[in-house]
Each structure stands twice: as structure tokens, then as C-alpha cells.
Amino acid sequence: xxxxxxxxxxxxxxxxxxxxxxxxxxxxxxxxxxxxxxxxxxxxxxxxxxxxxxxxxxxxxxxxxxxxxxxxxxxxxxxxxxxxxxxxxxxxxxxxxxxxxxxxxxxxxxxxxxxxxxxxxxxx
Amino acid sequence: xxxxxxxxxxxxxxxxxxxxxxxxxxxxxxxxxxxxxxxxxxxxxxxxxxxxxxxxxxxxxxxxxxxxxxxxxxxxxxxxxxxxxxxxxxxxxxxxxxxxxxxxxxx
Numbered sequence: 001x002x003x004x005x006x007x008x009x010x011x012x013x014x015x016x017x018x019x020x021x022x023x024x025x026x027x028x029x030x031x032x033x034x035x036x037x038x039x040x041x042x043x044x045x046x047x048x049x050x051x052x053x054x055x056x057x058x059x060x061x062x063x064x065x066x067x068x069x070x071x072x073x074x075x076x077x078x079x080x081x082x083x084x085x086x087x088x089x090x091x092x093x094x095x096x097x098x099x100x101x102x103x104x105x106x107x108x109x110x111x112x113x114x115x116x117x118x119x120x121x122x123x124x
Numbered sequence: 125x126x127x128x129x130x131x132x133x134x135x136x137x138x139x140x141x142x143x144x145x146x147x148x149x150x151x152x153x154x155x156x157x158x159x160x161x162x163x164x165x166x167x168x169x170x171x172x173x174x175x176x177x178x179x180x181x182x183x184x185x186x187x188x189x190x191x192x193x194x195x196x197x198x199x200x201x202x203x204x205x206x207x208x209x210x211x212x213x214x215x216x217x218x219x220x221x222x223x224x225x226x227x228x229x230x231x
Contacts, residue, residue: 037220046222046224047168047211047213047222048222049218049219049222098167108215111160111213112179114168115167116167
């Protein structure tokens with residue numbers, strides 16, 4: 001049973017950096033059959049996929065174009081976790097942020113495990 | 125990016141009703157379509173993957189169908205715990221995208 005535990009501050013000032021961490025139990029961030037994602041949800045934007053990191057002989061990242069210039073997702077193999085950083089935040093980055101695992105089978109993939117969610121408010 | 129639409133945006137129903145939710149993709153996505161249920165204050169929960177495969181532990185009252193651009197989630201007999209918001213999501217290509225959701229509430 002995979003469990004994802006999120007941590008990080010719920011309040012960030014405009015222009016600063018949003019940082020969240022997702023701890024993994026029951027799987028490995030280095031797994032060759034999973035990918036580790038960040039997704040956010042807000043009333044204005046709905047569910048928005050932000051990006052992923054995954055290991056297939058080497059590490060790969062993919063990011064949504066809407067945040068690509070401001071986002072970094074990094075694995076931490078020593079702690080079996082992965083992190084999200086979003087730079088230069090504005091109030092439009094206010095949302096509930098989720099980490100989620102993607103599993104793969106038969107050419108398809110899906111989000112089968114989710115963190116508990118973190119409400120991040122961007123405000124001074 | 126592949127755009128996902130859902131209809132209806134909300135639906136009022138009674139316990140025991142059959143509920144059908146439709147999801148449409150802006151281009152063909154084969155069977156790369158997943159369905160999630162979300163309750164207030166909780167993370168989405170996977171119900172159906174690859175258009176029609178039932179996730180382990182999900183009641184058999186839930187079923188999915190479709191391929192290409194048009195997909196359906198059906199709840200055969202609505203139970204009190206099924207009142208929630210339902211989202212479709214395409215996993216055909218990055219960026220993964222979600223539908224806007226269908227809220228099922230009590231009539």
C-alpha cells in the first residue's frame with residue numbers, strides 16, 4: 001500500500017518560492033515503473049498537472065508549459081521523497097497542491113496514489 | 125494540449141438512481157482515459173483506469189466505457205457515499221489534463 005505524505009508551508013509571500021515535499025512509503029522514488037507528479041487544484045483552474053519526475057536508467061522531468069519557467073521537481077533518493085519548487089509566486093498560484101504517483105500498465109497510466117493535499121496561499 | 129470536457133457540470137439524483145457522466149477529448153486518445161471521485165477536502169480517488177478497468181476496491185456499481193474521443197462513467201445504483209464530484213483525465217500525452225468535473229448531489 002503506497003502512501004504519500006506532503007509537508008511544507010501553507011502561506012507564501014508574493015515573489016517568493018513555494019516549496020513542498022512528498023514523502024513516499026510503500027514504493028521507491030527510483031522505481032522504473034512509476035512516475036512522481038505534482039498537481040494543483042483551484043476554483044479558477046480546476047485540476048492542473050504541473051509536472052513529474054521519473055527514473056528509467058536515468059532521471060527525467062516533464063513540466064507543464066504554464067509553469068515551466070518557474071518550476072523544479074527533484075527526487076531525493078536518500079530520503080525516498082520528491083519535492084516541488086515554484087519560483088516568483090503570485091496570488092494566481094494559490095491552490096491546493098497534491099503529489100501523486102502514476103502507475104503504468106499495458107501502455108496506459110493513471111494516478112493511483114495521492115498525497116493529502118496542501119492548501120498554499122500566496123499573500124503578503 | 126488535449127482539452128477535456130464533461131457533461132453535465134452538475135446532476136441532482138436520488139439514492140438508487142442510475143447516473144451517467146460523459147467526457148469528451150479534443151482529439152482521439154484511444155482508451156487512455158481515467159475517472160476519479162473527489163469528496164470535499166479530500167484528494168481525488170481513482171475509480172476507473174484505461175477507460176473501462178475497475179480499480180481494486182471500487183464497487184462494481186461503477187463502470188466506464190468508450191474509446192477515441194467519447195467516454196462514459198456510469199453508476200448503476202447511486203449510494204449515499206457516491207455523492208461527490210467526478211473528474212475524467214486523459215493519460216494519452218503530456219501534459220496530462222483533467223475535465224472540469226461533474227458534481228453529483230442529492231435531489
